[in-house]
Amino acid sequence: AQSVAQPEDQVNVAEGNPLTVKCTYSVSGNPYLFWYVQYPNRGLQFLLKYITGDNLVKGSYGFEAEFNKSQTSFHLKKPSALVSDSALYFCAVRGNNAGNMLTFGGGTRLMVKP
Amino acid sequence: GAVVSQHPSRVICKSGTSVKIECRSLDFQATTMFWYRQFPKKSLMLMATSNEGSKATYEQGVEKDKFLINHASLTLSTLTVTSAHPEDSSFYICSARGAQTVHEQFFGPGTRLTVL
Numbered sequence: 001a002q003s004v005a006q007p008e009d010q011v012n013v014a015e016g017n018p019l020t021v022k023c024t025y026s027v028s029g030n031p032y033l034f035w036y037v038q039y040p041n042r043g044l045q046f047l048l049k050y051i052t053g054d055n056l057v058k059g060s061y062g063f064e065a066e067f068n069k070s071q072t073s074f075h076l077k078k079p080s081a082l083v084s085d086s087a088l089y090f091c092a093v094r095g096n097n098a099g100n101m102l103t104f105g106g107g108t109r110l111m112v113k114p
Numbered sequence: 115g116a117v118v119s120q121h122p123s124r125v126i127c128k129s130g131t132s133v134k135i136e137c138r139s140l141d142f143q144a145t146t147m148f149w150y151r152q153f154p155k156k157s158l159m160l161m162a163t164s165n166e167g168s169k170a171t172y173e174q175g176v177e178k179d180k181f182l183i184n185h186a187s188l189t190l191s192t193l194t195v196t197s198a199h200p201e202d203s204s205f206y207i208c209s210a211r212g213a214q215t216v217h218e219q220f221f222g223p224g225t226r227l228t229v230l
Contacts, residue, residue, distance in 0.1 A: 041226060043223040051161045102148075107157050
C-alpha cells in the first residue's frame with residue numbers, strides 16, 4: 001500500500017526566510033508526486049508535480065521541490081517566504097499504474113510571521 | 115489549467131433532509147471523478163471513485179446508501195447525502211481526472227455542509 005508522511009503538523013518561519021515543508025513517501029514502482037496548497041474553506045490548489053525527469057521541480061508562486069529517490073522524499077521549498085504563503089500544504093503520491101489512487105499526507109500548516 | 119466547479123459552496127440543512135452537491139469539469143471530459151471528505155484541520159479522506167456511466171466504487175467504511183454518487187456524464191458528478199445528520203457535517207471536495215490528464219487530478223473548491 002502506498003503512503004505519505006508529513007512529519008510536521010506545523011512549520012513556523014519568519015517572512016523573508018527560506019522555508020521547507022517535509023514529505024516522505026512509500027509506493028510500489030515509480031512515484032508520481034504532488035504538492036497542493038489549501039487556504040481556509042477552499043479546495044486544493046495545485047503547486048507542482050514530479051512525474052519524471054529533472055529531480056528539481058519548479059512550481060507556482062516560487063515554490064520548488066526536490067525528488068530524492070534514495071531517501072524517498074519530496075520536500076517543498078521556497079527561498080523567501082511571504083506572509084501570504086501561510087496555508088495548509090498537502091503532499092500526495094500515486095503509483096505509475098493508471099488505476100492507482102492519489103494518497104495524501106496529513107498536511108502541514110505553514111505559518112509565516114511578519 | 116483544467117477547472118472543476120462545485121455547487122453549492124456552502125449549505126445548511128436540517129437533520130433528516132437530503133442534500134445534493136454537484137461537481138462539474140468545465141473545460142475537459144472527466145472520465146473519473148473522486149469525492150473526498152475533510153474534517154477540520156485534517157487531511158482528505160477518499161470516499162468514492164466514479165467512472166462515467168458506471169457505479170461508484172466506495173472506500174471501506176463509507177456507506178453507499180447514505181452517500182449516493184452519480185456520474186451520469188463526462189462533465190458532471192453528484193454526491194447526495196441522504197437523511198443527513200449532524201455528524202455528516204464536513205467539507206466535501208470533488209476531484210476529476212480526464213483521459214488526457216491521467217497523471218493529474220483537478221480539485222473543486224469544496225462544499226461546506228452543516229447539518230443542524
